Amino acid sequence: MRDVFSLYSKKVMEHFKNPRNVGEMENPDGIGHVGNPICGDIMELYIKVKNEIIVDAKFKTYGCGAAIATSSMVTELVKGKTVDEALKISNRAVAEALGGLPPVKLHCSLLAEEALKSAIDDYFKKQGAKR
Amino acid sequence: MRDVFSLYSKKVMEHFKNPRNVGEMENPDGIGHVGNPICGDIMELYIKVKNEIIVDAKFKTYGCGAAIATSSMVTELVKGKTVDEALKISNRAVAEALGGLPPVKLHCSLLAEEALKSAIDDYFKKQGAKR
C-alpha cells in the first residue's frame, strides 16, 4: 500500500482495508440507520449495552472510503464507553482519531456521528418501551 | 548564417547582408524620396538615365531587413530597363524576386515600388524643365 500517495491518511486506509466490527448483530440493544443511496452513503450501526455501558458495536456500510473508515472507527471508539459518554462523541473526534480526513470528506464523519446517535436513540426508545 | 531559422528567405538575407548599389549618386537624373521616420522606413533612390534607359541606380535606406533588401533588389531590377519598363515593376515583382516576404513585411516592398516611381517622376520633371 502506497500511503504516501493516497487521498487518505495512513490510519484511514488501515481502517478501510481492515475495518473492525463489520457485520450484523443478533439481538442488538439499539440500531442506527442513516444515509440514503442517493447521497452514496448508508450506514447501519448496532450496539449492545450492559449497565449503561456499550459492550459491543457492529456496522454495515455502503459508501466511500471515508464512510467505511469512520464506521469502523466509531465502533471502536464507543466500545467500553457509557451511553452518555458515547453521545458526546462528535464527528470531529471520529475524524481526529483517524488522523484527519480530506475536507470534502468531512461530511462522512457526520454520518458516523449520526448513526451512533440514532442507535443510542433507538436503545433509549427500546428501554422506554421495556419500562 | 542560419537561413533555415530566419524570418526571411535566403535571398532576402543575402541582399540584406550584402546590399547592392548602396550609396548616393553624383548628379542623378532622378531622385525618389519616400517613407518617414514615424513608420520606421525611409528610402532614397537615385537613378541615372541615358536614352530612356536606366543605366545606374543607387539607394540609401533607413528601415528593417525587408526595406533594405527590397531597396537593394529594386536597384538591381531597374538597371538596364527603359523608364517605361521600370514603371511597370510592381511591389509584387520585387517581393517575388526576393523569394517572397513574410506577410507582415509586404508593405516594405510597396516602399521600394513607390521610391522607384518617385525617382522616375522626378526624372520626368527634370526632363520637362530642361525642354
Place this chain on the structure above:
Amino acid sequence: MKRIYLDYAATTPTAPEVVEAMLPYFTDRFGNPSSIHSFGQEGKAAIEEAREKIANLIGAKQEEIIFTSGGTESNNSALKGVAYANQHKGNHIITTPLEHHAIIEPCNFLEKSGFKVTYLPVDKDGLLNPEEVKKAITTKTILISAMHANNEIGTIEPIAEIGRIARERDIYFHTDAVQTFGHLPINVDELNVNLLSISAHKLCGPKGMGALYVKKGTRMVSFMHGGEQERRRRASTENVPGIVGFGKAVEIAEEKMEEEAKELTILRDKLIKGIFEKIDHVCLNGHPTKRLPNNINVSIEFVEGESMLLNLDMEGIAASTGSACSSSSLEPSHVLLSLGLSPELAHGSLRFTLGRYTKEEEIDYVLEILPKIVDKLRSMSPLYKKAS
C-alpha cells in the same frame, strides 16, 4: 507491486518518443517564437511543423489550428468566443447533458450574462438524436455544441448529422473531440464542424497543451487577450516544447490509430464480457457498439464506486468512477444521471479506460481481482443484505 493503469480517459502517460522530441526545446532551442533572431525562428519553425501535422490529421488548413493550454481552454474559447461575437444575431445555445464540465460550466457562465442554453435529450445509452436538434433550434440559435464521444461512457455521437443540420441553417457547430482525436478518424469537413476541441494529454502527448480548430471565416472573439501570437487569436508565449510534443504525439497517433483501435476493442470486449460472467447485478453504461474502443463503464449494484477504486488501487489497479465521492460536489456523475440511471447505480459505476500500453494480462488481472473486491464490499453493504 506492479501498477496497472486503466484510466487513459483521465490522462495518458506521455510517450517516451514525445518526451524525446520535446527535450531540445527546453534547453537548446528555447527561443520565443515571436523573436526575430534565430533562437526565436527555430521555435517558430517547430510550432508550424506541429501545426501542420495536426491540421493534416483532421483535414484542416494549417492556419485553422490555434494552440491552447488544453481541452478546457479550447472549449472556453470556442463557446465564449462564438457567443460574444454573435450576440447581435441571437442568444441561444444548444448543447447536451453529456458534455464535459469544460462545456457545461462555460454554458452556465454564459447563462449568467444573458444567453439561453438548451440541453438536448439523450437516450438510455447516451446517444443523441439529430431530430431533436432540429426541434431545439430557434431563430435565435447561434451555436450548437455536442461532443464527439463521451469521456465517461464512451458513446460516440452522430456528429456529422448534427453538423449537417447546423450547416443547413447557418448555425455554428462545435464539437468537443478531446476523447476521439488521435483515436478515431476525424475529418472536419465530413463532420461539418466549425470548431473542434482537442487536448494533447489524451493521446500520449503532454499535459497543459491543446488546440482548437476554427474553420476559416468563423466569427469569434479571442478568449486570451494579449500579444500577437497565433495570428492574434490566442495570446501568450507559445509553449514550444508542449507544441512539439503534441505534434509528435499526433504523428505517432496517425501511424498507430487504426491498429490500436482494433486491439483495444478486443481487450475492451474481453473485459466487459469477463465482468458480466464473474459478477452478478451488473449493467453496462453507454452504447454497446457505438462506443470508444477503449471504454468500459459498468455499474455494480450494492457497492459504492470510490470504495471499489480504493480497493483496486491497493491491488495496483488504477480506474475511475462516476460516484459522487470522487468529486467535491457530492453529486454523482451528471452524465450517468442523464441516462436515467438511479443515483444508486451511478454511485456504483466503475470506468476502465484502456490505452496504448495496456496488455492482455492486465485485463486478466482485473478480472481476477475485481470480483473479490465486489464480494468483500457487498458483504459489508447494508443494501446487499436487503437484496439477497
Place this chain on the structure above:
Amino acid sequence: MKRIYLDYAATTPTAPEVVEAMLPYFTDRFGNPSSIHSFGQEGKAAIEEAREKIANLIGAKQEEIIFTSGGTESNNSALKGVAYANQHKGNHIITTPLEHHAIIEPCNFLEKSGFKVTYLPVDKDGLLNPEEVKKAITTKTILISAMHANNEIGTIEPIAEIGRIARERDIYFHTDAVQTFGHLPINVDELNVNLLSISAHKLCGPKGMGALYVKKGTRMVSFMHGGEQERRRRASTENVPGIVGFGKAVEIAEEKMEEEAKELTILRDKLIKGIFEKIDHVCLNGHPTKRLPNNINVSIEFVEGESMLLNLDMEGIAASTGSACSSSSLEPSHVLLSLGLSPELAHGSLRFTLGRYTKEEEIDYVLEILPKIVDKLRSMSPLYKKAS
C-alpha cells in the same frame, strides 16, 4: 558559430535541473491529480509541493496560489475576474501605459463591455507617481493594475506605495510581476497587492506555465470554466510536469536570486557604459537606477532596430527591439512612445536582457560587434547623411 542569447526578458532557457525534475512526471508519475488512485495522488502531491515553494517565496499562503498557463492567462484572469465580480460596485479600472499587451488587451476588451479604463501618466524614465494614482481614483474605481517592473525598459515601479493607496481606499490592486518574480525579492504583504501575476519561463522554468496569487477573500469570478481543479478557481487537467518544473525553477531562483542580481547589475552597467563610449548619438531608455538588474535598453539614432537585430543575429547575438518592424502592428513600442520618445528613437531601440547563463565575454563580444553594425547601417541611412 557560438550563439549568444541576450533576450532573457522574452524567454529564458529552461534550467537543466528543471528539466530533470520534470522528466519523471511525463512518463512515470503521469497521473491526473484529480484521480483518487495512486497515479493521481502522486501528481497531486507534486503540485502541492510546488505550490508551497511559490507561496513561500512571495510570503503567501499555499491556497492563495492558482496555477495558470502563463503570465497572459494570469493577467486575463485577474483583470476579467475582478471586473466581472465587482461590476455592481463600479466600472472603473486604473492602469498604466507601460503595461504588457497581456494587460492592455484585456482592458480594451473590458472597455467594450462597459468598463472605463484610465491610463496613468509616466515620466520620461517610465516611472509612475503614486500621487497620480490618488488623482485618478473615483468612487467607481474597482481595480488598479500596475506592473512591478517593465519588460522593455526595466524600470521598477513604486508598487508598495500604490498598493497602500489602493488598500486605504479598499480598491483591489493587481501587479504584473512577470519580470520580477524570481529576480527581485517580492512579499505580497509589503507590496500591498491583492493579485500578482507570474510566469515560469521568465525564470528558467518551462513555457506555458504561470500562476496567479489571489489574496484570500478577493472577490473574483473564474476565467477558465470547467472541472474542479485549483479549488474550482481554474479548470483543466493540471500540467503536472510544468508545475513541478515551475517549483524547481523557484527553488533555484530563491537560492541564486541575490547573487545573480548583483552579478547581472555589474554586467548590465558594463554594457551600458561600453555602448555609450563606443557609439555616439545614443540614449538610455528607462530609469538609470530603479532598473531591473538585467535590462539594457538604448535608442541608437539614425538606424532602425530590426536591421540591427538581424545583423546581430548574423553574428550570433540574440537581442530585441521596440521597433514597429518586429511586430505585425507596424507601430513602435507603446511603452517607448509613452515615455515621450519620438517614433524615430523608438524605432532605433535595442534591448539586451541578460540572465543566469550570461558571461562577461559575451558582453565584450557585443561591444566589439555592435559599433561595427551601427556604422554599417548608418552608412546606408539617409537620416545619418543629413545629421552628420
